[in-house]
Amino acid sequence: MSSISAASVERVKEAADVVEIISAYTDLKRSGVRFTGLCPFHDERTPSFSVNAQDKLYHCFGCGVGGDVIKFVEEKEGLAFPDAVEALAERYGVELEREAEDPRAEAQRRERARLAELLERTASFYSTFLNDAPQASKARDYLSGRGLNEQALRDFGVGCAPGTWDTVLVRGQQAGYSVEEIEAAGLVLKSQKGRGHYDRFRSRIVFPIRDARGRMQGFGARALQPDQKPKYVNSPEGALYSKRRTLYGIERARPSIVKSGRALVVEGYTDVIACHQAQITDAVAVMGTAITPEQVKLLGAYAEEAVLALDADRAGREAMLRAEMVGGKRLRLRVARMPEGKDPADLLAGGDGASATAFRKAIEEAVDLPVFHARTLLDDGDLNSPSGRDRALDEVVEVIAAMPDSITREELMREVGERLDADPGLVARRIAAAGRGVAAAGRRGDHQAAVPAAPDHGSRPPAGADYMADPGPETAQAAVAPRVLSAREGRELGLLGMCVRLSAEGSEVLERLTDEHFSSPTAAKARLWLRDHLEEPLSGLPREDEDLVAYVTEVVMRSEREPASPHAIELSELELELGRVNDQLSAVAANGGDPPVELQRERAKLTERIARATS
Numbered sequence: 171m172s173s174i175s176a177a178s179v180e181r182v183k184e185a186a187d188v189v190e191i192i193s194a195y196t197d198l199k200r201s202g203v204r205f206t207g208l209c210p211f212h213d214e215r216t217p218s219f220s221v222n223a224q225d226k227l228y229h230c231f232g233c234g235v236g237g238d239v240i241k242f243v244e245e246k247e248g249l250a251f252p253d254a255v256e257a258l259a260e261r262y263g264v265e266l267e268r269e270a271e272d273p274r275a276e277a278q279r280r281e282r283a284r285l286a287e288l289l290e291r292t293a294s295f296y297s298t299f300l301n302d303a304p305q306a307s308k309a310r311d312y313l314s315g316r317g318l319n320e321q322a323l324r325d326f327g328v329g330c331a332p333g334t335w336d337t338v339l340v341r342g343q344q345a346g347y348s349v350e351e352i353e354a355a356g357l358v359l360k361s362q363k364g365r366g367h368y369d370r371f372r373s374r375i376v377f378p379i380r381d382a383r384g385r386m387q388g389f390g391a392r393a394l395q396p397d398q399k400p401k402y403v404n405s406p407e408g409a410l411y412s413k414r415r416t417l418y419g420i421e422r423a424r425p426s427i428v429k430s431g432r433a434l435v436v437e438g439y440t441d442v443i444a445c446h447q448a449q450i451t452d453a454v455a456v457m458g459t460a461i462t463p464e465q466v467k468l469l470g471a472y473a474e475e476a477v478l479a480l481d482a483d484r485a486g487r488e489a490m491l492r493a494e495m496v497g498g499k500r501l502r503l504r505v506a507r508m509p510e511g512k513d514p515a516d517l518l519a520g521g522d523g524a525s526a527t528a529f530r531k532a533i534e535e536a537v538d539l540p541v542f543h544a545r546t547l548l549d550d551g552d553l554n555s556p557s558g559r560d561r562a563l564d565e566v567v568e569v570i571a572a573m574p575d576s577i578t579r580e581e582l583m584r585e586v587g588e589r590l591d592a593d594p595g596l597v598a599r600r601i602a603a604a605g606r607g608v609a610a611a612g613r614r615g616d617h618q619a620a621v622p623a624a625p626d627h628g629s630r631p632p633a634g635a636d637y638m639a640d641p642g643p644e645t646a647q648a649a650v651a652p653r654v655l656s657a658r659e660g661r662e663l664g665l666l667g668m669c670v671r672l673s674a675e676g677s678e679v680l681e682r683l684t685d686e687h688f689s690s691p692t693a694a695k696a697r698l699w700l701r702d703h704l705e706e707p708l709s710g711l712p713r714e715d716e717d718l719v720a721y722v723t724e725v726v727m728r729s730e731r732e733p734a735s736p737h738a739i740e741l742s743e744l745e746l747e748l749g750r751v752n753d754q755l756s757a758v759a760a761n762g763g764d765p766p767v768e769l770q771r772e773r774a775k776l777t778e779r780i781a782r783a784t785s
């Protein structure tokens with residue numbers, strides 16, 4: 171029997187809206203990057219159930235259940251794994267690939283990690299070149315001319331690619347990479363005559379592009395010479411880089427975005443850096459003038475609202491209106507009216523105090539996207555003739571009708587009436603009439619979006635389309651007892667979480683620890699798993715081992731919400747070591763033996779070190 175390919179399972183996970191699915195069982199409230207609510211698996215009064223919308227994970231800190239979105243469907247719908255994947259695939263319109271076995275997945279993952287490391291090396295080479303090479307003086311002049319200071323450039327790892335044809339190629343080969351790998355990383359191109367390869371980025375300022383977790387994905391590169399075409403070159407779409415999914419600066423902006431619930435979306439690399447330099451640390455850039463559905467979704471995992479500070483020219487406005495079409499249900503989009511012909515970098519880093527103030531004010535005064543849309547329609551309409559005003563009214567009522575009831579909506583209706591010189595009653599009646607149409611269209615739209623391909627079934631909803639709408643009787647998940655963690659269990663979880671968060675320190679600690687440091691077989695197994703899968707702890711977990719899946723999920727969720735520091739890691743490691751020694755002493759005592767002096771001495775030493783570390 172054929173099985174669903176691992177890539178398909180990943181695609182299903184990516185497409186599934188975990189918050190939407192779980193919301194059918196319990197009310198979820200956003201809190202930072204997570205959503206919380208009452209646990210749908212055990213009876214409780216205060217919420218200890220937590221959902222991570224980005225990684226599609228859930229975990230209950232009360233009863234300990236947890237897993238990914240597929241696991242949730244398995245549990246709640248009582249489906250086997252392949253059936254749960256199929257149900258989700260159908261619901262979110264993902265086509266499944268099947269294959270007999272997938273032994274390549276592991277190799278692919280390893281190869282991706284190698285490519286990311288090559289990009290990391292190259293980024294650091296470019297950055298050194300920008301800082302030190304005499305040939306990079308032009309790049310340095312350009313960047314300082316834009317008002318960007320050295321610290322900000324270093325924070326973002328901005329670099330410069332030399333003008334030579336093979337520096338990166340040769341360096342990559344010297345570091346042990348094959349030409350094919352260097353090409354796959356997007357760093358070199360095959361020459362047209364088919365003889366050899368040459369560096370993709372030459373004489374350019376390069377901006378390393380990372381994902382939200384800080385992993386290298388590729389580069390954006392800007393021309394240094396005025397006659398150099400094209401002005402911008404990006405890494406090619408490939409194993410690591412996807413333009414539609416990329417938000418430049420997300421790895422640095424994420425903490426601020428999660429904290430404030432707001433993201434500022436700008437257009438260019440230097441705009442992002444200028445914003446951060448000016449302490450506007452929630453800024454990210456879209457790769458171009460339009461924000462994509464993927465980017466909206468990504469931001470929706472962290473933020474409640476996104477303020478678009480994109481170019482105010484015609485193309486920019488259209489891009490923003492397209493964003494409305496893709497606007498996620500949970501992400502409120504607002505538009506900041508930018509002074510024409512100026513970008514954030516001009517205003518913040520290049521400008522004076524007044525222009526920086528003007529920029530901040532524009533962000534504060536950003537209007538909801540529908541208001542922006544309506545005003546654009548009025549601005550563009552011919553309001554001098556009655557027929558022109560009729561046309562504008564037709565267009566504007568559609569926009570207003572789709573808005574939820576609110577003061578903003580009321581005010582916009584008044585504004586429209588005034589600008590069109592129309593009776594408020596007429597505007598209200600037209601909006602009410604359009605509203606009925608919009609509601610019907612919206613329902614149709616939702617349905618089509620959720621279940622894209624079922625043309626031959628007429629009006630019959632495809633199987634599974636509504637399979638989650640009704641939670642049904644509370645069956646299998648009757649009574650799960652709330653779980654109480656011992657102090658030691660808590661420390662073990664905490665330490666593993668910190669190892670995930672600070673993987674550089676973590677990998678060493680995980681290497682040093684042994685099964686004897688842990689109080690349960692599951693925790694010991696999790697240590698082993700994390701040691702070998704620290705970069706992607708959630709990928710490829712053996713699903714049949716439910717305890718391990720739940721445990722690792724909890725570790726990852728803790729790693730996101732709890733602070734970590736090398737010092738705290740060190741302290742926890744000492745405490746686990748003490749736990750191990752105490753276990754040995756108890757074992758000796760249980761056998762009626764005398765406690766060995768060595769162990770006692772070790773215990774005393776550890777106790778002292780812990781006391782010193784905590785003082």
Ligand SMILES: [Zn+2]
Pocket residue numbers: 209210211212219230231232233234235
């Ligand atoms: Zn629970």
